[in-house]
Amino acid sequence: MRRSLLVAFIVLTVATAANACPFCPAPQVTLSERVSQSDVVVLGQWVTAQRKAKQAAASTTFEIVHLATNPGDLLKAGQRISLVRYHAAKPGDLFLLLGTRKTVIEWNDPLRVTETGYQYVLKAPPLESQAGDRLAYFLNFLEYPDEMIATDAFNELASAEYKHIVPLAEKFPRDKLRKWLAIPDFTNPRLGMYSLLLGLCGSDEDAQLLARHIATPTKEFRLGIDGMIGGYLLLTGEKGLDFIDEKRLKDTSGPTTELFSAMQALRFVWTYGDGRIEKERLKKSMRILVDRADLADIAITDLTRWKDWSIQDRLIELYDHKDYQSDHVKRAIVSYTIVASRDLPKNATTIPKHIVSARKHLEMLRNKDPKTVRRVERLLPP
Numbered sequence: 001m002r003r004s005l006l007v008a009f010i011v012l013t014v015a016t017a018a019n020a021c022p023f024c025p026a027p028q029v030t031l032s033e034r035v036s037q038s039d040v041v042v043l044g045q046w047v048t049a050q051r052k053a054k055q056a057a058a059s060t061t062f063e064i065v066h067l068a069t070n071p072g073d074l075l076k077a078g079q080r081i082s083l084v085r086y087h088a089a090k091p092g093d094l095f096l097l098l099g100t101r102k103t104v105i106e107w108n109d110p111l112r113v114t115e116t117g118y119q120y121v122l123k124a125p126p127l128e129s130q131a132g133d134r135l136a137y138f139l140n141f142l143e144y145p146d147e148m149i150a151t152d153a154f155n156e157l158a159s160a161e162y163k164h165i166v167p168l169a170e171k172f173p174r175d176k177l178r179k180w181l182a183i184p185d186f187t188n189p190r191l192g193m194y195s196l197l198l199g200l201c202g203s204d205e206d207a208q209l210l211a212r213h214i215a216t217p218t219k220e221f222r223l224g225i226d227g228m229i230g231g232y233l234l235l236t237g238e239k240g241l242d243f244i245d246e247k248r249l250k251d252t253s254g255p256t257t258e259l260f261s262a263m264q265a266l267r268f269v270w271t272y273g274d275g276r277i278e279k280e281r282l283k284k285s286m287r288i289l290v291d292r293a294d295l296a297d298i299a300i301t302d303l304t305r306w307k308d309w310s311i312q313d314r315l316i317e318l319y320d321h322k323d324y325q326s327d328h329v330k331r332a333i334v335s336y337t338i339v340a341s342r343d344l345p346k347n348a349t350t351i352p353k354h355i356v357s358a359r360k361h362l363e364m365l366r367n368k369d370p371k372t373v374r375r376v377e378r379l380l381p382p
Contacts, residue, residue, distance in 0.1 A: 022268050023192025023227030027159035031096075031152045032134075034108070036127045040099035041069040043118050044110065046089040047080065058086035062095060062110070068122055071101060083107050096121065113148060120149050131164035136171055142194075143180065154190050162272055165200070172201040184213060184224065192227025199231025207235040215247045218254055226261035230268045238277050241285055249288045259295060267302065283308040290314070293323040297332035304336045307343060309354035312336075316361050319368075330369065334376045337362045 035041055044062030052058040061082045067075055075081070081097070087110055089095075095110035096118060113121070120141065125134040134156070141153035157165070177198040184191055198206050210232040214225065229248070233240050248254070248262040263286070270282050283306055289299035290311065300315065315333045318324045340358035344351070366373045 021158045021162075021165075021193040021196055021227070022264065022272075023196055023224065023230060024158040025189045028155045030155045030159065031111075031121050032124050032127055032156065034098055034111075035069075035121060035124075037100075038098040038108070039069065039071055039101035040075070040097075040105055041121075042067055042075065042081075042097040042099070043113070044081070044095045044097045046087070046091060046093040046095060048091075049086050049088060051086050057084050059084055060087040060089075060110070062097060065094070066118070074101070074105065081107075083110070085109070094118065111148075114146055117146055117148050120146075120152075131160065132167060135160055135164060135168055139168065139171055139173065142173065143176070143190075154193070158193055165197075169197075169201040172197045174198065174201050174206075177201075178206060178209065181209060181213070181228075184228075186220070186222035186224060189223060191224025192230075195224060195227035195231040196234075197231075199234035202231070202235055204235070207232055207240065210235070211240075211243060214244070218258070221255060221257045222261070225258060226264040226268075229262055229265035233265060233269050234273070234276060238281050241277055241281060245285055245288060249285055252292075256294065259289065259292070260298075263289065263295075263298065263302065270306065279306070282306075283310075287311060290318075293321075293326075293329070296324060297326070297328040300329070300332040300336050304332075304339050307340075309340045309343070309358070312340060312354070312357050312361055316364070319365070327372075330372050331376050334362075334365055334369075334373055335380065337365060338373075338376060338380055 042064055043066040045065050047061040047063050049060040050056065050058060059082050061080055064075055064077050064079045064081065067077060087095075089112070094113050094115065096113045097107060097110055099105040099107045123137075125137055127134075138153040138156040141149050142157070144150040144153065177194050180194050181191070181198060195210060198210070210228050214228055214232060229244060233244065236243070244262060244265070248258055251258070266282055266286055269277055270279060283303065286299055286302050286306070287308070287310075289295045290303075292299075296318070303311065315336060319330065319333055324330075337358050340354055341362050342355075343358075344355060362373070
């Protein structure tokens with residue numbers, strides 16, 4: 001059960017790694033995307049609703065207040081439209097009504113809005129606009145009092161490409177970010193992104209703020225701590241990574257999820273750090289976790305992707321260690337060895353030492369544990 005929970009955590013972080021914010025939940029469909037997929041965009045006022053009865057279908061009636069998109073002038077203000085579904089509300093409540101024009105208009109489920117929320121939707125730059133212009137607009141609405149607006153603005157930032165986020169650093173609301181992170185709510189799914197944004201626009205003072213939270217002892221799962229570590233590393237570089245090594249990667253007292261969060265931050269800096277920390281230094285930190293038998297397979301998998309062939313002898317020694325006998329670890333070591341044995345640089349005129357060593361180790365593993373080697377070889381592309 002414990003292993004399943006840890007794997008689920010890894011899946012979550014890997015699933016979000018392709019987003020602008022690898023420390024955010026999986027992206028949600030934004031209001032801009034919904035509007036772009038709709039032929040008709042209307043602000044409607046709830047009039048009445050009828051539950052399903054024996055002789056009548058459920059229905060909800062709205063009166064059109066404003067037409068944002070109305071191809072062919074099919075509709076007009078003041079007109080009433082009825083949807084074949086029941087939605088409870090009070091007279092005068094406002095809803096965003098989105099429809100697709102077919103033989104008749106097919107309406108999506110109504111979205112409850114305020115007048116402010118509707119104006120937010122209308123004024124949002126369309127999807128085809130420049131990414132920087134769109135994102136600058138949504139930055140203004142982070143943590144807006146209208147929760148629908150705040151949630152959608154967050155989703156816009158969370159689903160944008162990271163390369164479009166970075167150039168906007170001077171426009172980030174630094175003072176607000178500091179305020180939101182001063183006393184963090186570690187159940188808030190927005191915390192990771194806010195930490196990342198602060199890491200892109202902050203100062204030494206902000207790095208100290210993040211460091212205090214990172215170093216706070218805990219026994220609980222803390223959502224967003226991966227973003228805090230990532231933002232902190234953007235601000236501090238290798239010096240900050242020394243701090244993370246001591247306070248998180250070498251700490252055996254905290255929950256395992258804190259280590260996963262630190263690993264996710266290392267992956268982020270490896271991919272997006274733009275040389276802020278040398279890759280050899282990042283490998284050194286990841287190697288620390290090979291000492292943790294319960295995390296070794298994940299660390300070894302990362303080091304395989306990063307082509308760190310410096311620990312071959314160490315892994316072969318661990319293969320027979322009593323604490324490293326899980327199938328996960330054994331397969332990770334075999335996979336590492338196979339990939340290393342095939343990693344011939346382009347234009348190489350001689351066979352590198354890491355390949356010679358890996359081939360020797362692979363032959364030894366094949367004799368010792370042929371079943372595992374065959375299983376892994378079937379899964380790896382030739």
